[in-house]
Amino acid sequence: MKKWMLILSFLIGFSLALEAAPFNKAASGQPELIQQGDQKMWCSVCGMNLKMFYKTSHAVVLEDGTKKQYCSIRCLAADWPDIADKVKRILVVDAKTEKLIDARKAHYVVGSKVKGTMSMTSKIAFGSLEDAKAFQKEFGGKIVDFDTAFRMAQESLAKDSAMIAKKKRGKMYPMGEKIYKKMCKPVDVEKFSRINDLKAAIVSEKLCKPLKEKQLQAVALYLWDVVGGHAKAATAHTHQKESAGPDLSRQDKCPVCGMFVYKHPKWAAFIYYEKNGRLEHLAFDGVKDLMKFYFEPEKWGDYGNIKAHIKKIVVRDYYTLKPVWAKEAWYVIGSDVYGPMGNELIPFKSKEDAENFMRDHHGKKILRFDEITKELVYSLDE
Structure with a gap:
């Protein structure tokens, strides 16, 4: 009897293990x-x-x-x-x-x-x-x-990225650094545009001794994030939905009007661009000046080819002050609300909020990003 009970228990346990x-x-x-x-x-x-x-x-x-x-x-x-x-x-x-x-x-x-x-x-x-x-x-x-x-x-991108960053700092970066220094040749990270390009080169060019996948990932993360500085860029990239870009410092000056942007944080807008493999930013005291720069970057300094390297443009919702991707926002013009530089393109995350604002503040029109023209931007100064 005991024998059959043991066999039955084993079969039940095995069945549950399969189900789970x-x-x-x-x-x-x-x-x-x-x-x-x-x-x-x-x-x-x-x-x-x-x-x-x-x-x-x-x-x-x-x-x-x-x-x-x-x-x-x-x-x-x-x-x-x-x-x-x-x-x-x-x-x-x-x-x-x-x-x-x-x-x-x-x-x-x-x-x-x-x-x-x-x-x-x-x-x-x-x-x-x-x-x-x-x-x-x-x-x-x-x-x-x-x-x-x-x-x-x-x-959830910002929270997920923060969780991942914590894990990488605690385990993957130290492991990657140790393996890299012990088993790899010097690697010029700036040659690569993506982390998978870097991993492929490590393997195909035999930049390291044979590595298991986990070791290879650790080395690639250490090189890409720590040596290449992409961890900082990724943080700026994924936290914009919550923080509207980097904290404004007293040195952040609008390249169009020369105004210090930190004095008017609720109007702050940002252009992020890649430079030497790193994510840099320019801060503006309003969407109007940002668009002036966007249409004619060469007019405001040594930015002639910057448009080819722009990665993202971020504005702030007028009501919530939360960041919004510029190409997803709705903009009201001609209202009785003025920004630091006078008439403004006032951004909103939703069309409904833009319509409510236009009704309450006598706005003339709602535009999407691609409907904004250089002529319209300069007409706001008239």
Whole structure:
């Protein structure tokens, strides 16, 4: 009797273990990798191995044919400010079939028991609603569309990035530095435009002795973030939704009018641009001066080719003072509210707020970023 009880207990335990088997994000076979070149197997934002995190992988095809792939929707959100106006298609791996599908047609299960990839909240995509419901039944979470999942990724980007940065500082950077100094040749980080390019070179050019994937990632992160200074740039990049750019110092002067911007923080607007592999910024005392600079950068100093290196433009919502991507904002002109330089383009995150402001303050028109012209900007000074 005891023998049969032991066998029964073993079978029940084995059955429960099978039911509770963790979800494996790695590709079960050959993954679909659409990037070109030696760097195709690593995320273009964080450098993580795409085969290991394949079932949360996303990809984009840009208008010029460029293809980029990410380990997660979080890394897509991190890269979005640089590619938003160039994206032709967004793809995601169907976690059931392991095929790339149109992300906008996918069903996402968010907040399941599965650990998130580069995020505190997991977001797993499926091509069919039935597959999403089956996953939800086993692992929990709620089912949403791509737009909802992506908005969640954007909203949590700063917190997720802070969490990741803490982990990297505590473990990956020290490990990477130790391995680099012991097992690698000197590496010129400024030669590379992306961390996956750097990883590919370490392997293909044999810049280090043979490394396991975790060791390779640690070295790449140390070189890219610490030696190359990209950790600071990434922090500025991902925290703009909360902080409207870097803290204004007494040295931040508008390149157009010469005014010290810290004196008028509620009107502050920023242009971020890449210079020598680092993210730099210019601060303006209002959208009007920012647009004057945007249309004619060469007029205001040695900025002749800056437009080719602009990564993002950030303005502040008039009501909340929270940062808004300039190309997503709504602008009211002709109102009875004046900025530090007189008539202004007054930004809002939502069209509804812009309409309410225009009604309350006798505004004349609401514009989107692409509707603002040089002639209109200068007419505000008349």
